[in-house]
Amino acid sequence: AQTVTQSQPEMSVQEAETVTLSCTYDTSENNYYLFWYKQPPSRQMILVIRQEAYKQQNATENRFSVNFQKAAKSFSLKISDSQLGDTAMYFCAFLANAGGTSYGKLTFGQGTILTVHP
Amino acid sequence: DAGVIQSPRHEVTEMGQEVTLRCKPISGHDYLFWYRQTMMRGLELLIYFNNNVPIDDSGMPEDRFSAKMPNASFSTLKIQPSEPRDSAVYFCASSLRRSTDTQYFGPGTRLTVL
Numbered sequence: 001a002q003t004v005t006q007s008q009p010e011m012s013v014q015e016a017e018t019v020t021l022s023c024t025y026d027t028s029e030n031n032y033y034l035f036w037y038k039q040p041p042s043r044q045m046i047l048v049i050r051q052e053a054y055k056q057q058n059a060t061e062n063r064f065s066v067n068f069q070k071a072a073k074s075f076s077l078k079i080s081d082s083q084l085g086d087t088a089m090y091f092c093a094f095l096a097n098a099g100g101t102s103y104g105k106l107t108f109g110q111g112t113i114l115t116v117h118p
Numbered sequence: 119d120a121g122v123i124q125s126p127r128h129e130v131t132e133m134g135q136e137v138t139l140r141c142k143p144i145s146g147h148d149y150l151f152w153y154r155q156t157m158m159r160g161l162e163l164l165i166y167f168n169n170n171v172p173i174d175d176s177g178m179p180e181d182r183f184s185a186k187m188p189n190a191s192f193s194t195l196k197i198q199p200s201e202p203r204d205s206a207v208y209f210c211a212s213s214l215r216r217s218t219d220t221q222y223f224g225p226g227t228r229l230t231v232l
Binding site: 046056091110 | 149160163173175209211217218223225226
């Protein structure tokens with residue numbers, strides 16, 4: 001079974017600054033996907049970014065980028081030029097890409113509450 | 119695209135009553151997932167369907183929970199009888215062709231069982 005750990009329950013950052021959210025995971029799989037989802041106060045789960053484990057290049061989406069370290073099983077999210085609208089709970093998630101009982105199941109971390117201050 | 123649609127957005131009911139949550143996936147998506155979010159357990163997968171067929175229901179907590187997908191555009195999650203510990207936010211999500219495609223979530227249903 002996979003586990004996903006987010007060790008920072010809460011983080012805060014000033015508007016326009018950069019913040020990094022941490023995520024580590026444990027798996028015996030070699031082929032998988034990693035995600036960051038954002039959950040604002042509206043509670044809608046919104047995809048932020050996706051990373052395929054077989055790709056060495058780190059995924060980026062505008063102000064959001066990841067630092068994927070496969071050997072270390074680490075998947076951090078960097079938010080540049082933070083905006084007030086980035087205030088939300090952020091979840092790291094793991095998805096196996098192989099057969100077995102975990103196939104197709106998203107495993108989520110506990111979440112990190114990020115507050116962006118003006 | 120309208121995204122995943124869930125109804126109702128909020129539901130308050132009394133213990134012992136039947137509760138039905140509804141979901142319409144994104145058109146053309148073959149996979150549909152039901153999740154539950156609580157403070158204690160976080161986000162957990164309850165069941166998922168492929169082409170209307172249940173594939174894995176190992177996350178369904180007990181026999182009081184049941185889910186159906188009668189067609190490609192509609193699914194229900196039913197709790198009968200409901201209990202206070204069922205209070206949670208229930209999310210529906212869908213993905214395109216493979217269960218490993220990105221899952222897109224609905225707005226969730228906040229269920230309160232008194």
